[in-house]
Amino acid sequence: MPGYTDPSFDTLALHAGAAPDPATGARAVPIHLTTSFVFESSDHAAALFNLERAGHVYSRISNPTNAVLEQRVAALEGGIGAISTASGQAALHLTIATLMGAGSHIVASTALYGGSHNLLHYTLSRFGIETTFVKPNDIDAWKAAVRPNTKLFFGETVGNPGLDVLDIPTISAIAHEAGVPLLVDSTLTSPYLIKPFELGADLVYHSATKFLSGHGTVIGGIVVDGGSFDWEKSGKFPELTQSYEGFHNMVFSEESTVGAFLLRARREGLRDFGACLSPHSAWLILQGIETLPLRMERHMANTEKVVQFLASHPMVSRVGHPLIDSHPSHALAEKLLRFGARGAGSVFSFDLKGSRAQGVAFIEALKLFSHLANVGDCRSLVIHPASTTHFRMSDEALAGAGIGPGTIRLSIGLEDPADLIDDLKRALKAAEKAGGETAKPAKA
Amino acid sequence: MKFNLQTPAGQSYVAYAYTGGKAFDPAKPTVVFIHGVLHDHSVWILQSRYLAHHGFNVLAVDLPGHCRSGGDAPSTVEEASQFIEALLDAAGVEKAALVGHSWGSLIALETAARLKERITHLALVGTAFPMKVSPALLEASLHEPSKAMHMVNVFSRATLAAPPSGLGPGTWVFGTSLALNRRVLASNPAVNVFHRGFVACDSYANGLQAMEAVTCPVLFLLGASDQMTTPRAAQSLVQQAKQSGKQFTVVNVPMGHHQMNESPEETLQALKTFLGA
Numbered sequence A: 001m002p003g004y005t006d007p008s009f010d011t012l013a014l015h016a017g018a019a020p021d022p023a024t025g026a027r028a029v030p031i032h033l034t035t036s037f038v039f040e041s042s043d044h045a046a047a048l049f050n051l052e053r054a055g056h057v058y059s060r061i062s063n064p065t066n067a068v069l070e071q072r073v074a075a076l077e078g079g080i081g082a083i084s085t086a087s088g089q090a091a092l093h094l095t096i097a098t099l100m101g102a103g104s105h106i107v108a109s110t111a112l113y114g115g116s117h118n119l120l121h122y123t124l125s126r127f128g129i130e131t132t133f134v135k136p137n138d139i140d141a142w143k144a145a146v147r148p149n150t151k152l153f154f155g156e157t158v159g160n161p162g163l164d165v166l167d168i169p170t171i172s173a174i175a176h177e178a179g180v181p182l183l184v185d186s187t188l189t190s191p192y193l194i195k196p197f198e199l200g201a202d203l204v205y206h207s208a209t210k211f212l213s214g215h216g217t218v219i220g221g222i223v224v225d226g227g228s229f230d231w232e233k234s235g236k237f238p239e240l241t242q243s244y245e246g247f248h249n250m251v252f253s254e255e256s257t258v259g260a261f262l263l264r265a266r267r268e269g270l271r272d273f274g275a276c277l278s279p280h281s282a283w284l285i286l287q288g289i290e291t292l293p294l295r296m297e298r299h300m301a302n303t304e305k306v307v308q309f310l311a312s313h314p315m316v317s318r319v320g321h322p323l324i325d326s327h328p329s330h331a332l333a334e335k336l337l338r339f340g341a342r343g344a345g346s347v348f349s350f351d352l353k354g355s356r357a358q359g360v361a362f363i364e365a366l367k368l369f370s371h372l373a374n375v376g377d378c379r380s381l382v383i384h385p386a387s388t389t390h391f392r393m394s395d396e397a398l399a400g401a402g403i404g405p406g407t408i409r410l411s412i413g414l415e416d417p418a419d420l421i422d423d424l425k426r427a428l429k430a431a432e433k434a435g436g437e438t439a440k441p442a443k444a
Numbered sequence B: 001m002k003f004n005l006q007t008p009a010g011q012s013y014v015a016y017a018y019t020g021g022k023a024f025d026p027a028k029p030t031v032v033f034i035h036g037v038l039h040d041h042s043v044w045i046l047q048s049r050y051l052a053h054h055g056f057n058v059l060a061v062d063l064p065g066h067c068r069s070g071g072d073a074p075s076t077v078e079e080a081s082q083f084i085e086a087l088l089d090a091a092g093v094e095k096a097a098l099v100g101h102s103w104g105s106l107i108a109l110e111t112a113a114r115l116k117e118r119i120t121h122l123a124l125v126g127t128a129f130p131m132k133v134s135p136a137l138l139e140a141s142l143h144e145p146s147k148a149m150h151m152v153n154v155f156s157r158a159t160l161a162a163p164p165s166g167l168g169p170g171t172w173v174f175g176t177s178l179a180l181n182r183r184v185l186a187s188n189p190a191v192n193v194f195h196r197g198f199v200a201c202d203s204y205a206n207g208l209q210a211m212e213a214v215t216c217p218v219l220f221l222l223g224a225s226d227q228m229t230t231p232r233a234a235q236s237l238v239q240q241a242k243q244s245g246k247q248f249t250v251v252n253v254p255m256g257h258h259q260m261n262e263s264p265e266e267t268l269q270a271l272k273t274f275l276g277a
Helices: A009-015 A042-049 A064-077 A088-099 A114-126 A139-145 A168-177 A260-273 A279-290 A292-311 A330-336 A356-365 A395-400 A417-434 B041-052 B077-091 B103-118 B135-143 B145-156 B173-187 B193-203 B207-213 B231-243 B264-275
Strands: A081-085 A105-109 A130-134 A150-156 A182-185 A203-207 A221-225 A316-320 A347-352 A381-383 A407-411 B002-006 B012-018 B030-034 B057-061 B096-101 B119-125 B218-223 B248-253
Touching: A009 A064, A009 A279, A009 A292, A064 A081, A064 A221, A064 A279, A064 B173, A081 A088, A081 A260, A088 A114, A088 A150, A088 A182, A088 A203, A088 A221, A088 A260, A105 A114, A114 A130, A130 A139, A139 A168, A150 A168, A168 A182, A221 A260, A279 A292, A292 A316, A292 A347, A292 A417, A347 A356, A356 A407, A356 A417, B002 B077, B012 B041, B012 B077, B030 B041, B030 B077, B030 B103, B041 B057, B041 B096, B041 B264, B057 B077, B077 B103, B077 B193, B096 B103, B103 B119, B103 B193, B103 B207, B119 B264, B135 B145, B135 B193, B145 B173, B145 B193, B173 B193, B207 B231, B218 B231, B218 B264, B231 B248, B248 B264
Parallel strands: A105 A130, A105 A150, A150 A182, A182 A203, B030 B057, B030 B096, B096 B119, B119 B218, B218 B248
Antiparallel strands: A081 A221, A203 A221, A316 A347, A347 A407, A381 A407, B002 B012, B012 B057
């Protein structure tokens, strides 16, 4: 820096937010394991608290290691800044709690991570925030769900676990017409596979636990503001556009024309709810992000091979990846994702032919795939959503999210794809045997 | 804070100035902050808020036709300077310090030259004279503003790792600037304020005469790695200040063109020292 063009993704993944440590010369990002930061003087302390000077006070509010992570993810997303949180769920909660209170309403996609659905449907309704769920690509349903008290549209870039690609340009236009922002969960796509802000989204969050960290070692989340939504013009967000007694009577939208959301989210949400990220966790996520472009390429390549294998196997009735031409989001994936349908992520589901017992036999026969509740690891993972991640959902809600009782979800890792396919072959054979001769499918 | 003003043609409009989170108090000395092209008052968030809480009135303006201010976007530095004078009159400010960034530095310079002793201090941040804009950039600002914004943003930046900035820790200053650029451009559907501002910079010819006419102390606050207004491009004004016997100071901060958010602390310290805060 500086150069003549925008820094590329790969460069930002390594350098955004970080410079050699001026105190020690350390090239890698130091882990600042300290709760607090010494004030230079009483005046310095007062100025930091009053947002007259920028700096760190207390690690629940900000920390230098976390700040590097926040700048880096904001850079990769093309946003104005970010706030790291204790988990992806904490990022979602922080976003919602910053934008609304009791009496508000959200329109959300049905194709959500089970935990997100749970938060919206059960927990937030207890606090007076209602959610209407609509099928992600039922455009008329998004329009029809808008109420006078609607404050947010929300969906996943590729819905969990059916990989319904969210039509961000169309849905964001409906949201903006209604005077509300579109928040997207881009966990499964990471910043590498889609650019939600360029497509019209206003806020993006990630469970950094997944592809951003990439190694299954840390829980974390992050919310990024694209700086595009005009809170004042909307007129629906007094939290950001009117004087707030809880923080020096600040009018956040006056302080920062584009950054009101982040100002309030950090000064109120992190301060009061306290779901901050440990600096050690921030460092682990940063380590992962440094290789994000390399890993995502391999995730995509491996996924493509596994999808092709499964799609041609006689024990498989459906493969839910937009790489398959018949997938309902194939065309949208080709249009919106950076690498087309190939870039629709490496977390997808497929349906086994046969009984629930055969599904159990399949899972238990796998050797390389780990049976656990996570995705986006460098190792390949498998889970049965109906009995784990989405078990709180009713059958009707489950069907609405595109999940059947026999659906298996895979998260394709970075192993040699030939070994992954061997593992799947063995497990599919076990499932076939578990079904006996009557359930045995005809050979193709 | 809002002011009812009139355009040179006599049309009424409302102008906005951020007061740093404190009520305007005529008894205090006043500092007027003037932003550059495709910016607004919020680029001064840290410095203006600090001074407002340390004994000063702050008026961080949105130039006419920019964001919260109505009126016609100024076509020339001189026209913008008349707006600053009108604002001071409307606010009842007898004397004021002026702090301007980039285009705003030329507006501050011209205003200080015209208003003489009414201006107590003149801080020129990221300044140059002449402030020529390349024909390619001028053209792009008119016909390909998005591309031009990226060009300006890259030229303006000196680091991928800015310290905690306008939004506090976690601010990505590249993105913040781009988002603000887009917002300011969109705020005026009648005029391309990007191109108009650049034309105003490019066409301003009175810099040396203005510097000679200035009667107050001058601070040159330059970015050592500034590619938009390089420290060398400010030397004509520095030399003029020297030759005409001005009391002046040159401070180089170790960053690029956006001193306020790439070097917020160094910028604040320089302003504090200069203004006696």
